[in-house]
Amino acid sequence: MTKPAHTSNEPCPVARASSLIGDRWTLLIVRDAFDGVRRFSDFQRSLGVARNILSDRLRRLVDAGILAVQPAREGGAYQEYVLTEAGEDLFPLVLALRQWGERQLFSPGEAHSELIETATGEPVAPMLPRARDGKVLMAHDATVRKLA
Amino acid sequence: MTKPAHTSNEPCPVARASSLIGDRWTLLIVRDAFDGVRRFSDFQRSLGVARNILSDRLRRLVDAGILAVQPAREGGAYQEYVLTEAGEDLFPLVLALRQWGERQLFSPGEAHSELIETATGEPVAPMLPRARDGKVLMAHDATVRKLA
Numbered sequence: 593m594t595k596p597a598h599t600s601n602e603p604c605p606v607a608r609a610s611s612l613i614g615d616r617w618t619l620l621i622v623r624d625a626f627d628g629v630r631r632f633s634d635f636q637r638s639l640g641v642a643r644n645i646l647s648d649r650l651r652r653l654v655d656a657g658i659l660a661v662q663p664a665r666e667g668g669a670y671q672e673y674v675l676t677e678a679g680e681d682l683f684p685l686v687l688a689l690r691q692w693g694e695r696q697l698f699s700p701g702e703a704h705s706e707l708i709e710t711a712t713g714e715p716v717a718p719m720l721p722r723a724r725d726g727k728v729l730m731a732h733d734a735t736v737r738k739l740a
Numbered sequence: 741m742t743k744p745a746h747t748s749n750e751p752c753p754v755a756r757a758s759s760l761i762g763d764r765w766t767l768l769i770v771r772d773a774f775d776g777v778r779r780f781s782d783f784q785r786s787l788g789v790a791r792n793i794l795s796d797r798l799r800r801l802v803d804a805g806i807l808a809v810q811p812a813r814e815g816g817a818y819q820e821y822v823l824t825e826a827g828e829d830l831f832p833l834v835l836a837l838r839q840w841g842e843r844q845l846f847s848p849g850e851a852h853s854e855l856i857e858t859a860t861g862e863p864v865a866p867m868l869p870r871a872r873d874g875k876v877l878m879a880h881d882a883t884v885r886k887l888a
Contacts, residue, residue: 604853605841606771606834613837614764614844623754626879657844675879678844683879686754687869688836689761693753696805696826697760703887705752709871710883716870721835722865723857731774731831737859739851 603739612656613682617641617649619689622675622682625659630672658682686717751887760804761830764788765797773807773827773833778820804828835867 602608613619617639624638636646650673651658658679664670675682690707698704705714721729750756761767765787774787784794798821801807806827821845824829839856846852855864869877 596798602750603821603851605838605845607768608843608845609837609841610764610771612763614767614823616758616762619758619762623752623758627884676866678812679846680879682840684867684869685833685836685840688833688867689757690753692830692833693757694838696829706885707882708844709877709880712871714872716877716882717870717874719832719836719869721832721867722864723860724862726865728842729857729864731828731859733817734855734864736775737854737856739853 609685612652613658613685615649617645618653619686621646621649621653622658623686623689625673625675625679626683626686628676631664631670632673634675651739653679684719687716691718753878757833759805760800761833763797765793766801767834767837768822769794769797770806770830771837773821773823774831774834778822779812780817780821783821799828832867835864839866869885 600608600611602611613622620639620680621635624635629635629638632646632650635650636643638644641649650659654661654673656678657676659673660676662674664672687707694704701705706716709716721734723729723733748756748759750759761770768787769783772783775787777783780798782860783789783798784791787794798807802809802821802862805824807821808824809819812820812823835855842852856862857864869882870878
């Protein structure tokens with residue numbers, strides 16, 4: 593993807609990413625897009641969000657190159673919002689949100705939706721930071737090397 | 741962690757997680773906490789955020805059980821904010837934000853901070869969703885199984 597024009601000179605990738613997608617509705621729109629939601633009215637029904645907020649967040653996602661607008665597959669007046677390649681690349685982020693939520697925000701035994709591998713029906717494995725040699729990395733094993 | 745009292749009945753873990761941490765400043769506070777920032781004044785200096793916003797976000801993070809308040813190690817009047825176990829468990833999420841930002845929000849060759857394995861100095865490996873058998877999963881290989 594071309595770097596969005598409004599991206600800052602901020603050298604921290606976490607900060608650049610947070611300024612684009614660090615927003616509750618934005619994250620839920622991206623989640624829904626992965627689930628196949630494409631139309632304004634379907635996002636609105638799924639999220640129960642005010643139209644003006646949904647319009648704003650969709651526009652920002654299009655400006656950021658995360659969603660693209662295209663005519664509806666069936667033709668007609670509808671337009672659809674679909675994930676771009678950069679948007680599809682948010683799959684690990686949405687999975688990280690999901691897995692943290694599953695681990696930390698549900699009581700033992702409390703039911704929640706699950707992400708499964710379609711081919712096998714098996715739950716997706718826990719996604720963990722790893723060193724180059726494949727060893728699981730904890731936060732205290734890693735350091736941010738800032739620009740000189 | 742005990743499930744935060746204000747957690748909704750929302751069955752989607754992505755939605756519960758987004759409602760707690762789907763906020764730019766919240767994500768940057770968590771990032772800084774992983775980098776060892778502990779004091780209000782140091783968060784403020786790092787983030788350049790208004791005091792009232794920083795106070796609000798720190799309070800929410802404490803209420804959510806992501807940060808805990810403790811007396812400063814050196815004693816004195818300061819209090820410090822440190823990641824709880826549930827907060828440390830956000831490491832994959834912060835890494836996912838970082839790695840998406842690195843891939844999508846920097847021009848080729850543009851410098852950015854890097855997360856390295858402290859012991860080896862090697863950059864942390866790309867973190868990818870995987871099936872139970874270790875195979876890399878793309879979004880289109882997975883399906884959300886909603887509650888009946």
